Amino acid sequence: MATLGALLVAGFLLTAVLAPWLAPRDPYQMNLRGSLKPPGAEYLLGADYGGRDVLSRIIYGARLSSIKSISSVGLGMVVGTIMGMLAGWYDQLEGFIMRIVDLLLCFPSIIIALSIIAILGAGLENVIIAIVVGQIPNFARLAHGLTSQARNRLYVESARSIGARDFRILSRHVFPNIMDPLIVQLTLSIPGAIMTAAALSFLGLGVSPPTATWGGMLHESLKWGRSAPHVAVYPGIALMLVVFGFNTMGDGLRRALDPRARKAGRQVG
Amino acid sequence: MIAYTIQRLATGLLTVLAMVTLVFLVFQAIPGDAARMYAGPDASPEAVERIREELGLNLPVHVRYASYMGRLLRGNLGESFITRRPVTTEIRERFPNTIRLSLCAITLAVVLGMTMGLVSAIHEGGVLDIVLTVTALAGISMPSFWLGLLLILTFSVRFGVLPIAGAGTWRHYLMPVVCLSVFNIAFITRMTRSSVLEQLGEDFVRTAQAKGLPQPAVWLVHVLRAALIPITTIVGLQFGYMLGGAVVIETVFAWPGMGRMLVRAVSLRDIPVVQGALLVFAASVVLINLAVDLLYGLIDPRMRRDRR
Numbered sequence: 001m002a003t004l005g006a007l008l009v010a011g012f013l014l015t016a017v018l019a020p021w022l023a024p025r026d027p028y029q030m031n032l033r034g035s036l037k038p039p040g041a042e043y044l045l046g047a048d049y050g051g052r053d054v055l056s057r058i059i060y061g062a063r064l065s066s067i068k069s070i071s072s073v074g075l076g077m078v079v080g081t082i083m084g085m086l087a088g089w090y091d092q093l094e095g096f097i098m099r100i101v102d103l104l105l106c107f108p109s110i111i112i113a114l115s116i117i118a119i120l121g122a123g124l125e126n127v128i129i130a131i132v133v134g135q136i137p138n139f140a141r142l143a144h145g146l147t148s149q150a151r152n153r154l155y156v157e158s159a160r161s162i163g164a165r166d167f168r169i170l171s172r173h174v175f176p177n178i179m180d181p182l183i184v185q186l187t188l189s190i191p192g193a194i195m196t197a198a199a200l201s202f203l204g205l206g207v208s209p210p211t212a213t214w215g216g217m218l219h220e221s222l223k224w225g226r227s228a229p230h231v232a233v234y235p236g237i238a239l240m241l242v243v244f245g246f247n248t249m250g251d252g253l254r255r256a257l258d259p260r261a262r263k264a265g266r267q268v269g
Numbered sequence: 270m271i272a273y274t275i276q277r278l279a280t281g282l283l284t285v286l287a288m289v290t291l292v293f294l295v296f297q298a299i300p301g302d303a304a305r306m307y308a309g310p311d312a313s314p315e316a317v318e319r320i321r322e323e324l325g326l327n328l329p330v331h332v333r334y335a336s337y338m339g340r341l342l343r344g345n346l347g348e349s350f351i352t353r354r355p356v357t358t359e360i361r362e363r364f365p366n367t368i369r370l371s372l373c374a375i376t377l378a379v380v381l382g383m384t385m386g387l388v389s390a391i392h393e394g395g396v397l398d399i400v401l402t403v404t405a406l407a408g409i410s411m412p413s414f415w416l417g418l419l420l421i422l423t424f425s426v427r428f429g430v431l432p433i434a435g436a437g438t439w440r441h442y443l444m445p446v447v448c449l450s451v452f453n454i455a456f457i458t459r460m461t462r463s464s465v466l467e468q469l470g471e472d473f474v475r476t477a478q479a480k481g482l483p484q485p486a487v488w489l490v491h492v493l494r495a496a497l498i499p500i501t502t503i504v505g506l507q508f509g510y511m512l513g514g515a516v517v518i519e520t521v522f523a524w525p526g527m528g529r530m531l532v533r534a535v536s537l538r539d540i541p542v543v544q545g546a547l548l549v550f551a552a553s554v555v556l557i558n559l560a561v562d563l564l565y566g567l568i569d570p571r572m573r574r575d576r577r
Contacts, residue, residue, distance in 0.1 A: 001406075103288055106554045108513025111531070111547065118535040118543040119299050195412055199517050202414050203532050218415060222521075225418060226426050236415035244410035 002252020008245025015059055016066040023056035027212045039230055046230035048220060054231060057212040058238050064124075064213050065242070069193040072128045076135025076193075077186050083136065084143025085170055085178075089151065098144060101137045109134030110196055117205050124207050127200055131193050142185055146178035153177075180257040187250035191243040198239055214239045274563060281559045288551050293337055296544055297330065346548070347541035349534075356545035359530060364549060366436055367519070367526035371511050373446045378453035379504060385454070386461025387493060393466065401458065408455025413514055417448040417521035434523035445522045449514050453507050460503050464496040471495070497568050505561030509554035 015022060024044065030052060039046040045055040087097035104112070113130035120126040147170075150156060155177070159169045200206035201215025209216055214235045221232035304321035305312075312320075321327050328336075340347070346356035389401040424431040424444065432441050468474060469492065477487045516528035523529070527546055534542035 099287065100291075103284065103291055106284065106288060106509070106551045106558075107547070108510050108516075108550065108554070110513040110516055111550050114516065114531060114535050115295070115543060115547050118538060118540065119296065121538075191410065198412060199414060203517065203520055203536075205532070205535060218418060221418060225422055229422050232415075232418045232422060236412060236418065239412050239415060240407075240410050243412070244406065247410050248406065 001248050002255075005245045005248030005250075005252060008241055009249050012062055012242045012245060013066060015062040017063075019059050019063045023053075023059045025053040025056045027052060027056040027060040028210055029053075038228065045234045046228065048217070048231050049224050049228075054217070054234055057217060058214065058235055060212040061214045061217065061235065061238070062242075064207065064211065065194055065197065065239075068124070068128055068131065068197040068207075069190050072131035072197075073135055073186060073189045073193045075128070075132045076189070077139050077182065079132070080136040080139025081143040081175075081182060084140035084145075085147045085174065087140070088144040088147025089166065089170060089174075094144075097140070101140045101144075104133070104137040105141075107134075109192065110199055113196055113200060114203075114205070117200065122205050122208060127197060127206050130200070131196050134196065135189055135193065138189060139182065139185060142181060143178065146181060147174055150174045150177055184250060184254045184257055187246060187253055191246040191250075194239070194243055194246070273566070277559055277562050281555050284555050285552055288555070289338070289341060289548060290334075292544060292547055292551075293334055296540060299540065346545040349542050350539045351534075351537055351542075356541050359542060360527065360545055360549055363525060363527045363530050366524060367512070367515050367528060370436075370442070370445055370449065370519070370524060370526060371508065371515055373442055374449035375453065375504065375508050375511060377446060378450040378457055378507075381450075382454045382457025383461050383493075383500065385458040387465060387488065389458065389462045390465040390469075391488065402462070405455040405458040405462075408451050409459070411451055411455075413448045413451060414517045414521050416451060417444065417518060420444045420448065421521070436524055436526075441522075445518050445524055448521070449511060449518045452514065453511060456507060457500065457503065460500055461496060464499045465492055468492045468495045494568075498565065501561055501564055501568060505557055505564075508557050512550055512553060 031047070035047065035049055037043050037047040039054075043053050043055070045053075045058070048054055048057065083097050083101070087094045087101075107115075109131075112134045113127075116130035116133060117126060120129065155173055156169060159173050164173075197206065198213070198215035198218070201213040202219045203215075204219055206215055207213055209220075217235040218232065218239075221235075225232035304317050304326050308317045308320050326333070344357060346360070348355055349359060352359070385401050385405070389398045389405075392398045420431075421433055421444065425433040431444055432438075435441055473495070474487065474491060477491045478484075482490075512528075515524075515526060516531055518524070519526045519528035520532050527549065531543065531546040531550075533539075534546065
């Protein structure tokens with residue numbers, strides 16, 4: 001199962017990187033005569049209202065989807081881990097940082113994202129910021145727990161006894177030791193980020209058209225799906241396969257890296 | 270138990286207070302001029318100035334914070350930039366619809382998810398278990414709004430049996446409730462399965478079997494009850510996330526709830542409505558978490574003793 005997931009993820013990333021070579025047509029080339037054409041020899045997965053090739057748009061959509069999700073989860077992991085490690089290491093900071101984290105956890109991630117879009121407006125950078133903020137608390141909480149456990153370990157004590165400073169202990173000794181669970185969390189957070197990004201585009205609040213995004217394609221299919229179901233079906237399949245891939249790969253990673261955490265105690269927005 | 274309840278209530282109250290402050294501070298960061306946004310693009314500079322004074326935007330931050338808190342305590346969330354109606358009225362009209370939708374969805378998710386999880390655990394390793402596990406994985410990966418689109422295309426457009434939009438009759442509930450609960454059905458299924466399997470090795474299960482209880486009674490009375498604790502945590506957490514999911518699903522089905530109101534307010538940058546909706550959503554999550562914490566005591570007598 002995990003292998004299948006890894007294959008799907010690899011396929012997704014390759015598609016994103018190789019989009020210009022894989023796409024059979026220009027995803028932005030309008031062709032009104034081909035408007036809403038059903039799947040066939042000319043358009044493998046049909047054409048949308050503007051006569052643009054659905055398959056090519058899905059392939060280019062993978063590009064944006066991977067950029068948004070990976071960069072936002074990556075940034076969220078960096079910020080969250082630093083906050084969590086500081087909170088777990090310095091007692092003076094713990095209360096303050098963790099209360100903020102608890103507060104952020106009260107807001108469902110899509111609602112955080114929507115408020116940030118309301119403040120900053122739509123667009124790629126703002127969408128990424130909107131998703132990052134929702135990712136921070138999970139990483140911070142995890143890193144906090146792991147760091148406060150690590151504090152009492154022998155390797156920390158020995159590093160301290162040879163005169164290592166806090167920064168060095170945290171970055172060279174603690175971080176490598178708590179990295180595995182963080183990486184599992186990273187893999188398991190990506191599907192949520194992909195969904196949030198797609199949901200924002202679907203609500204018409206993400207990256208602005210005509211950019212090819214899966215959520216944006218589904219947004220348009222609200223109008224045209226009735227006469228041409230293919231514009232609603234295929235982008236959704238792509239979205240689901242990728243999310244499924246990350247979920248199963250993450251599950252597999254968790255079992256491999258962290259045998260203690262067998263429980264499915266995880267939240268995805 | 271009473272002391273614990275009071276303590277939890279106090280923490281809940283403090284959390285709400287901090288949240289309100291956070292929301293106030295975050296919305297100070299809006300680029301551009303709020304008075305200009307309220308006045309509209311065609312307003313004269315004098316009109317903008319007048320509104321700035323009316324809204325108190327020319328005052329220092331701490332004065333504004335005090336008056337904001339004062340207004341909140343009196344139940345005043347300001348006025349919508351667009352409809353010019355009080356935000357509380359807008360929310361009062363829609364919040365019950367969202368709550369009804371979410372309650373139906375969480376009920377469906379708990380009932381179906383726990384049943385499927387229990388069945389899956391009983392047949393561990395069997396065909397039924399594999400089918401249910403794969404179904405649950407698919408359900409977790411299903412984008413709810415896409416499912417909504419597919420359901421509309423199938424049941425409303427092709428067969429014409431279910432209404433596309435609105436919230437009048439029970440038939441309006443079917444599709445949105447299914448979409449909103451699908452993730453949680455899958456999630457609770459997985460959770461119940463692993464939680465039940467964990468309990469199986471415990472002594473109390475062997476005792477129950479040894480004293481000759483029929484197998485279904487062992488499963489339902491002993492195993493499932495012990496498995497309820499982690500499940501309750503998850504249901505509480507997920508209920509909050511479900512409110513988030515409602516935002517998207519309400520838009521798909523044109524459901525007259527808070528979520529659709531929030532999305533509309535965000536796209537029109539109707540800040541007071543966004544702020545109000547945000548506060549209500551977050552306060553609901555705090556309340557739900559509080560309820561879950563208090564529920565633990567009822568489910569697990571050990572917790573009651575520990576906390577005294």
